[in-house]
Amino acid sequence: MSQYVLRRLLIAIPSLLGISAVLFFVLALAPGDPFSELATNPNVPPEVQAALRAKFGLDDPIYLRYLHWLNAMLHGDWGFSFVSRMDVDKLILQRLPTTLYVIGSAQILALLVAIPVGVYAATRPYSLFDQIANTLAFIGFSLPTFFTGLLFILIFSVNLDWLPFVYSTDIKATGIRWVLEMIRQAIMPVAVLGLFQAASMTRFVRSAMLDVIRLDYITTARAKGLGQAKVIVKHAMRNAMIPVVTLVALQLPAVFGGAIVTEQIFRIPGIGSLLITSILSNDTPVVMAVTFVFACLVVLFNLIADVLYGWLDPRISFR
Amino acid sequence: MLDKELRSMIGQVKDGRMDRRAFIQRLAAVGLTAPLANQILALGGVAMAQSPSPYPPTKRGGGGPLKLLWWQGPTLLNPHFATGTKDQDGSRLFYEPLASWDVEGNLNPILAAEIPSIQNGGLAADAKSVTWKIKPGVKWHDGKPLTADDLVFTFEYASDPATAAVSISTYADMTVEKVNDLTIRILFKNPTPFWANAFVGAYGCILPKHLFADYKGGKSREAPNNLAPVGTGPYKFVEFKPGDVIRGELYPDYHMPNRPHFDTIEMKGGGDAVSAARAVIQTGEYDFGWNIQVEDDVLLRLEKGGKGKTTYAVGGDIEFIAVNFTDPNTEVDGERSSMKTKHPILSDPKVRQALALLVDREAVKKAIYGRAGRTTANYLNGPEKFVSKNTTWEFSVEKASKLLDEAGWKVGADGIREKDGKKFKLLYQTSTNGPRQKTQAIVKQACQKAGIDVELKSVVASVFFSSDVANPDTYSKFYADIEEFQIPMTQPDPALHMRRYISANVATKENKWQGQNYPRYVNKDYDAAIAAAEVETDLVKRAVLYIKCNDMLWQDTVFIPVMHRLTVDACSNTLQPVVSGWANRTDNIQDWYRGA
Numbered sequence A: 001m002s003q004y005v006l007r008r009l010l011i012a013i014p015s016l017l018g019i020s021a022v023l024f025f026v027l028a029l030a031p032g033d034p035f036s037e038l039a040t041n042p043n044v045p046p047e048v049q050a051a052l053r054a055k056f057g058l059d060d061p062i063y064l065r066y067l068h069w070l071n072a073m074l075h076g077d078w079g080f081s082f083v084s085r086m087d088v089d090k091l092i093l094q095r096l097p098t099t100l101y102v103i104g105s106a107q108i109l110a111l112l113v114a115i116p117v118g119v120y121a122a123t124r125p126y127s128l129f130d131q132i133a134n135t136l137a138f139i140g141f142s143l144p145t146f147f148t149g150l151l152f153i154l155i156f157s158v159n160l161d162w163l164p165f166v167y168s169t170d171i172k173a174t175g176i177r178w179v180l181e182m183i184r185q186a187i188m189p190v191a192v193l194g195l196f197q198a199a200s201m202t203r204f205v206r207s208a209m210l211d212v213i214r215l216d217y218i219t220t221a222r223a224k225g226l227g228q229a230k231v232i233v234k235h236a237m238r239n240a241m242i243p244v245v246t247l248v249a250l251q252l253p254a255v256f257g258g259a260i261v262t263e264q265i266f267r268i269p270g271i272g273s274l275l276i277t278s279i280l281s282n283d284t285p286v287v288m289a290v291t292f293v294f295a296c297l298v299v300l301f302n303l304i305a306d307v308l309y310g311w312l313d314p315r316i317s318f319r
Numbered sequence B: 001m002l003d004k005e006l007r008s009m010i011g012q013v014k015d016g017r018m019d020r021r022a023f024i025q026r027l028a029a030v031g032l033t034a035p036l037a038n039q040i041l042a043l044g045g046v047a048m049a050q051s052p053s054p055y056p057p058t059k060r061g062g063g064g065p066l067k068l069l070w071w072q073g074p075t076l077l078n079p080h081f082a083t084g085t086k087d088q089d090g091s092r093l094f095y096e097p098l099a100s101w102d103v104e105g106n107l108n109p110i111l112a113a114e115i116p117s118i119q120n121g122g123l124a125a126d127a128k129s130v131t132w133k134i135k136p137g138v139k140w141h142d143g144k145p146l147t148a149d150d151l152v153f154t155f156e157y158a159s160d161p162a163t164a165a166v167s168i169s170t171y172a173d174m175t176v177e178k179v180n181d182l183t184i185r186i187l188f189k190n191p192t193p194f195w196a197n198a199f200v201g202a203y204g205c206i207l208p209k210h211l212f213a214d215y216k217g218g219k220s221r222e223a224p225n226n227l228a229p230v231g232t233g234p235y236k237f238v239e240f241k242p243g244d245v246i247r248g249e250l251y252p253d254y255h256m257p258n259r260p261h262f263d264t265i266e267m268k269g270g271g272d273a274v275s276a277a278r279a280v281i282q283t284g285e286y287d288f289g290w291n292i293q294v295e296d297d298v299l300l301r302l303e304k305g306g307k308g309k310t311t312y313a314v315g316g317d318i319e320f321i322a323v324n325f326t327d328p329n330t331e332v333d334g335e336r337s338s339m340k341t342k343h344p345i346l347s348d349p350k351v352r353q354a355l356a357l358l359v360d361r362e363a364v365k366k367a368i369y370g371r372a373g374r375t376t377a378n379y380l381n382g383p384e385k386f387v388s389k390n391t392t393w394e395f396s397v398e399k400a401s402k403l404l405d406e407a408g409w410k411v412g413a414d415g416i417r418e419k420d421g422k423k424f425k426l427l428y429q430t431s432t433n434g435p436r437q438k439t440q441a442i443v444k445q446a447c448q449k450a451g452i453d454v455e456l457k458s459v460v461a462s463v464f465f466s467s468d469v470a471n472p473d474t475y476s477k478f479y480a481d482i483e484e485f486q487i488p489m490t491q492p493d494p495a496l497h498m499r500r501y502i503s504a505n506v507a508t509k510e511n512k513w514q515g516q517n518y519p520r521y522v523n524k525d526y527d528a529a530i531a532a533a534e535v536e537t538d539l540v541k542r543a544v545l546y547i548k549c550n551d552m553l554w555q556d557t558v559f560i561p562v563m564h565r566l567t568v569d570a571c572s573n574t575l576q577p578v579v580s581g582w583a584n585r586t587d588n589i590q591d592w593y594r595g596a
Helices: A002-029 A046-055 A062-074 A088-123 A128-142 A145-159 A175-213 A216-223 A228-257 A260-266 A271-280 A284-312 B002-015 B020-029 B034-043 B085-092 B148-159 B209-215 B217-222 B273-282 B296-303 B349-357 B361-372 B397-406 B434-449 B495-499 B524-535 B539-555
Strands: B065-070 B099-101 B107-109 B129-133 B174-180 B183-188 B235-241 B245-250 B264-269 B308-313 B318-323 B417-419 B425-431 B453-459 B482-487 B559-565 B567-572
Touching: A002 A062, A002 A284, A062 A284, A088 A128, A088 A175, A088 A228, A088 A271, A088 A284, A128 A175, A145 A175, A145 A260, A145 B273, A175 A228, A175 A260, A216 A228, A228 A284, A260 A271, A271 A284, B065 B085, B065 B273, B085 B264, B148 B174, B148 B183, B148 B209, B209 B217, B235 B264, B273 B296, B273 B308, B273 B567, B296 B308, B296 B361, B308 B361, B349 B397, B361 B434, B361 B559, B425 B434, B434 B453, B434 B482, B482 B559, B495 B524, B495 B539, B524 B539
Parallel strands: B065 B264, B425 B453, B425 B482
Antiparallel strands: B099 B107, B129 B183, B174 B183, B235 B245, B245 B264, B308 B567, B318 B482, B318 B559
8 A cells, every 4th residue: 555655656756747847837938027017117217127027037038937936846945936026835824714713614514514415315216305405415516606796795795794805814813702703704705615625526426426326235225234324424424425525535625725806805815815916917936936836746746636536445555 | 377376486485475375375376386386386495385284183002903905915015016006006005215105296295304495405506416314213114223324225126127126216316425424415317397206105115124134135035024025114014925015013113203104014815896895884893904996986975974985186187089090001111000101080180189079078977987987188287387277178079070070071972971981980999898888879870960980999908008019909009099097197297107108118019119208299390398398397398398398298298198087096984184186095095094
């Protein structure tokens, strides 16, 4: 098994290199320039813009810039933001807690809703409960988050005035009041994201469960006289969870990547909003760092998912 | 004659025979108003009226928190690196210049003890030097005193090309010397009638020498204080997260009495303009929302029974359609829109005039800008003293058609005009932006009625405004027949605004399209007038020269002004902000207070 993990990690190296090269060249070829805002400002002569470009090495050939970047990355230097003039890793670390909190909570909410609902619906297919759950799931994943987000704001902030819609990272309170405020301001974004995720995941859990529940070993377990709860939880669910684990594992990197649209709507200072503002202002080092970390996480979580399979189903062997 | 009359009036004001207000009214009657009047008086030896904005609070602090919402959050806090106004706004909370521009475009002393004038010996008669006196007793947030050394250092820091400061040109062509601990003298290389640029406004913010001395030049980006400002401003730095939030707290040793009013200040970034308007006007979560570029209909709806309102400030920002004088479709030496070509259609002045008649500015104002725009015939729209009264505009399809007929463009069988077998077709480009696309549609419709076929094109803003030499879609390459965008006027003086269009500034392949004269307008008279204005020390004559330049641009239809745009902000009903159209939003932040 450890050999398997090692081999997978070694395979990951060339693929990560490939990903970084593609990202870098695509970004370098993309139009735009981090100092374009200076162009219409009559106070700033074009020479200043040219000097800035030279200072940040933007005029070097692309392959040289890539090698510089790669070399720095290997030494743990993530780069330097053109726009903020500070180190990229600081910029990312500053925003990570918020993203983990909001997006992580949303994922947990999604799991908490999807697994019980999906499993229960699968045990009683085509019952009233199943029909309602299905309908809601369809509505849930057909509505985009920017729509539900605005709807929530209109209802809960503007009309009812219950919840704030501007997310604040420093709440001026301590102790229990701080905790309550943190929860209060996260309710809307977490609900919007969590329910959207839950909708598609419910469908997934349900169909995975339906596949398993018809198998012979479940009938055997029932014939043995085991109770319904034990059959479902211990025997059926463990096997049904294999595809669900893949889905969740592949979604976990998104917890770090943030949710671009939702973060923008609620002004959550997370990685997603960092990425979008960096893209808009052509701050390549930041875009590069965020997307590359994201790529690393996808590779890593794929590996974790594969290892988890073996634990869930000992028949799957590592070769 | 005007000159003589003026001098005698200045004399009367000096002796107190005529009051200042009457003087300004007399000047208004001849089309030269308030800010000019004040500068004339300053040159004539009468001290500038300090425009005290009413400030009722009688003690420092006690105003609670001030919550500002900038939908583009500041990303750095060194005013000399600030690429956008958002960064200047954020830096200005902590750093201060010698003086700032007030609502009318007058200078308001901040760190200066007084505004230089001829009378107090601050201004030299030859316009080649300015002496500023610094207010005594001002302390940096870390307790060290502010001295002339800090100003001299700020000049050295910004003017060093290795520092790569964006304010470098503000400090070009001058030297700054220390006279004594609280006095500096700026010596200009050439006579500089507009002396109030260095140490004034956003790029005038003064840095503490004791914290930045080691980070001048190549090491500038390593300064820890780039992200943790220590200034002299009304608020002391607490916390900064780029793009997200800036927090500050009241500075108890601030140098102005009873200021600031608020105990803490927070500037939150992110989101979009509409929801920012909502958070200020509708729910009242925030006190002030920056740059609310939202359709007027939406704002009016939000304002109904809301907790806030919109506020407007008049500056000189102009949205216009520029006309290409060269041919964008012929390539000469690998360059389109080359100076060696002439535009096949638009080089005819009658055609350009016809085009100007087809832009329905009233409709654009009504349908798009609402209260945030004013119609105008001028390229130069402020300050008042520089605004030409000689120009007019109108919208008339009939008159345009008549002009086009005269120019030999006859309506063809398909309703499109043609001349010598060539169809009248124009490519009209702009950046992707709701109001601009709507303006394009309005203009296109009118052109169709007059028999002109207009093809519309919109380019993503990050490309359109970029200096990318390889990209054909930038505004400076101008590979189109006409193009629309906005040029902001960053200071209440037309020098930089008007200088762009001299022949030496034409954008060409040779200068990598960095020349700012993208219509490729060439007019010897214009060049001469600009050259004369730049060294003219008589402010009246100087104003007249710039008005003449504006009129030339109008006469030759280089630009078709679409809208004189005002700045729009959202503001809670209880907040009393002081916002000048001639400066950054936060340039007078010390005077903000909360009242009924």
